[in-house]
Amino acid sequence: MNVSEPLNNKNMLRVKNLKVHFPIRRGVLQRQVGAVRAVDGITFDILRGETFGLVGESGCGKTTTGRAILQLYEPTAGEIEFDGVKLAHLDPKLMRDMRRRMQMIFQDPFASLNPRLSVGATIAEPIRIHGTVDKQKIQDRVNHLLEVVGLSPDVASRFPHEFSGGQRQRVGIARALASEPDFIVCDEPISALDVSIQAQVVNLIEDLRADIGLTYLFIGHDLSMIRHISDRVAVMYLGHIVELAETDQLFVNALNPYTVSLISAIPVPDPVIEAKRQRIVLQGDVPNPANPPKGCLFSTRCPLVVDECRTNRPELKEWRPGHYAACHRIDEMGAGKGLPPIRLEQNSGQTSQ
Amino acid sequence: MNDFEKVLQVDDLRTEFHTLGGVVRAVNGVSFHLNRGEVLGVVGESGCGKSVSMMSLLQLIPNPPGRIVDGTALLGDRDLLAMSQSEIREVRSVEVGMIFQDPMTSLNPVLTIGTQIAEPLVEHKDMSWGEALDRSVELLDKVGIPDAAERINDYPHQFSGGMRQRVMIAIALACSPPILIADEPTTALDVTIQAQILELLNDLRNSEGMGMILITHDLGVIARLADRVAVMYAGQIVETGSAQDVYANPSHPYTQGLLESLPRHDQEHSSTERLTSIDGQPPNMLDPIDGCPFAARCKYVFDRCKTENPNLIVLEGQHSSACWWDMKNECERTVE
Numbered sequence: 001m002n003v004s005e006p007l008n009n010k011n012m013l014r015v016k017n018l019k020v021h022f023p024i025r026r027g028v029l030q031r032q033v034g035a036v037r038a039v040d041g042i043t044f045d046i047l048r049g050e051t052f053g054l055v056g057e058s059g060c061g062k063t064t065t066g067r068a069i070l071q072l073y074e075p076t077a078g079e080i081e082f083d084g085v086k087l088a089h090l091d092p093k094l095m096r097d098m099r100r101r102m103q104m105i106f107q108d109p110f111a112s113l114n115p116r117l118s119v120g121a122t123i124a125e126p127i128r129i130h131g132t133v134d135k136q137k138i139q140d141r142v143n144h145l146l147e148v149v150g151l152s153p154d155v156a157s158r159f160p161h162e163f164s165g166g167q168r169q170r171v172g173i174a175r176a177l178a179s180e181p182d183f184i185v186c187d188e189p190i191s192a193l194d195v196s197i198q199a200q201v202v203n204l205i206e207d208l209r210a211d212i213g214l215t216y217l218f219i220g221h222d223l224s225m226i227r228h229i230s231d232r233v234a235v236m237y238l239g240h241i242v243e244l245a246e247t248d249q250l251f252v253n254a255l256n257p258y259t260v261s262l263i264s265a266i267p268v269p270d271p272v273i274e275a276k277r278q279r280i281v282l283q284g285d286v287p288n289p290a291n292p293p294k295g296c297l298f299s300t301r302c303p304l305v306v307d308e309c310r311t312n313r314p315e316l317k318e319w320r321p322g323h324y325a326a327c328h329r330i331d332e333m334g335a336g337k338g339l340p341p342i343r344l345e346q347n348s349g350q351t352s353q
Numbered sequence: 354m355n356d357f358e359k360v361l362q363v364d365d366l367r368t369e370f371h372t373l374g375g376v377v378r379a380v381n382g383v384s385f386h387l388n389r390g391e392v393l394g395v396v397g398e399s400g401c402g403k404s405v406s407m408m409s410l411l412q413l414i415p416n417p418p419g420r421i422v423d424g425t426a427l428l429g430d431r432d433l434l435a436m437s438q439s440e441i442r443e444v445r446s447v448e449v450g451m452i453f454q455d456p457m458t459s460l461n462p463v464l465t466i467g468t469q470i471a472e473p474l475v476e477h478k479d480m481s482w483g484e485a486l487d488r489s490v491e492l493l494d495k496v497g498i499p500d501a502a503e504r505i506n507d508y509p510h511q512f513s514g515g516m517r518q519r520v521m522i523a524i525a526l527a528c529s530p531p532i533l534i535a536d537e538p539t540t541a542l543d544v545t546i547q548a549q550i551l552e553l554l555n556d557l558r559n560s561e562g563m564g565m566i567l568i569t570h571d572l573g574v575i576a577r578l579a580d581r582v583a584v585m586y587a588g589q590i591v592e593t594g595s596a597q598d599v600y601a602n603p604s605h606p607y608t609q610g611l612l613e614s615l616p617r618h619d620q621e622h623s624s625t626e627r628l629t630s631i632d633g634q635p636p637n638m639l640d641p642i643d644g645c646p647f648a649a650r651c652k653y654v655f656d657r658c659k660t661e662n663p664n665l666i667v668l669e670g671q672h673s674s675a676c677w678w679d680m681k682n683e684c685e686r687t688v689e
Contacts, residue, residue, distance in 0.1 A: 057543035057544065057545060058543055164634050166634065167634075194398040194399055194570070194635075195398060195570055195572075195611055195614065195615070196398060196610065196611060196614060196630070196631040196635075197634070198614070199614035199615075199628035199629065199630035199631070200630040200631075200632070202616075202628055203627050203628055203630055206627065221543070221544065223544070223618045224615065224616045224617055224618040225616055226618075227616060227617075227618045228616030228626075228628065229616075248621055251618060251619075252621075261545060262544060262545060263618060264548075265544045265545045265547065265548035266544055266573060266618055267551070267571070267573030267574055267576055267577035268573055268576060268617065268618070268619050269572040269573045269575075269576050269600065269612060269615050269617070270576055270600055271575075271576040271577075271579070271596040271597055271600050272597065272600075272601070273576075273619070274573075274576045274577045279548065279552075281545075281548050281549055281552050282545045282548070282549070283549075285513045285515060285516070285546065286543070286545075
């Protein structure tokens, strides 16, 4: 399809210094008294054909990032460039075509489908709106899409409540594919599904990437699944990217203490390994994004914290080719020189066997 | 294995729900036991009956539509299922503590947390409110809430999710019960907070010698804490054994499929590698099932599975599996 587009362009998406702040209003006059800095200046590229994982705890701004990229939230500042076109204040007609090319798979397959529309009508809607195929061929296209996601075309006349969670998520995927997109934001597409169904849906998402040549932003909190599906991963904390690297680099040689803690916090499904594994149990909660810490955002929980961390916020810097991290302590730990990853257990953080 | 003291013995528990669509056999002949100071992990997908089993023990199933139709649950020599309302009420706070998945909705929003922790102590331990509140401070301290003495006057909305779960644990611990039932205690929490709560539960098991039934869908959480595992599917226990045995040598096709379908964050993946998935979906519990409930999704299925539902067959020591197929010897299992 889209022959007119520049094919030599390596970047599908560029996000530059993106900020999304939600105002906090109080009083009768609803005056703004502050802002929740949901996303506070993040920069990254997504390459054509890759799966870019975005991971973090709830409230870190990962979903807001995904929605701001699709222009579902208006960014407070920063630039989003999709396939060489800047999306801010784009002519509505052009924006419409951009929207066709950028789609989303939502987290909750129970809330994201209209209960009053049959599955066929749900999938046909974007085809009709964007006019991607002739009117007479819409039904064929719907049937084809249902088959692509592993459902029988017979189900087109049924309604969402007749489907299980995994099947609904397949319908959600078919709907996203209907407008023939190049780029899909997958916002925790499997976290509402049962374990035995998760693998089915992830396999489908991966197969589609290969078959149709899609690019994904895959948002998740399940680091194991992120490791499985992503080519590169960015870790977010309180609206900032604190580390970004190729997947195996990130999991084997994490540089930021938050990433190290996050990986160590996830139990491995093997009791023998679990009994031996060194764990870092972070103290306290994620700070309030309306009132973030002054220095490094992680300084309130970091086991390696020093005075500098409490006053200066570290920049995201490239420590190895393609491996970015924001932390003041990386040099001291020698990790920047290619030495083994930080050993937090030698420090003040509470660890346990 | 008689070294352990059994604190709970459940036999052939059956719970049904009578709905407009028919009878749902949510728990269909479940038997298990719990030893003192041990963590039993109950794992399964939503709707497999893991929560309903444990709630049945404490008579927490709303009737109607729910009904416990058969079974015994012996706590010492008393049957929980035969108890009167006032007896079971006493058991719920003094002998079996329970914590739930959602710390946001399980606390009373209009009472201070001090009141909520102190209440069972006043009610069941004949303490005065003053004594009970002092004890509440100790309990909050024990579950790791900073400035406990001041925070007992706060309301639930003033706590974060992880802190609320700590408060729930403090309430469950108030009367030092010998058994704690934790129903998905970390599912609603972030991973770094989950790690804190699991750490706390592990410490409590070691310091208080509490027996714990940990219900979860997360095989990682089970691997972290459980000594023994019971895998549930469609209202039945399909495999049980020590955590080591079940993970190292899964002997039911469902357990095997679950473990194979999990990606691992501690292992490298090639970008083309697919996850091994279990095809199909769990059965609709309204439909009567002849034979093994997993037969429709099982890759080892043969004729017998479609007509006869296997009971747990002992493989070795504590390890049993409800499957007609012997995966090790690749033949039909013979029962002596």
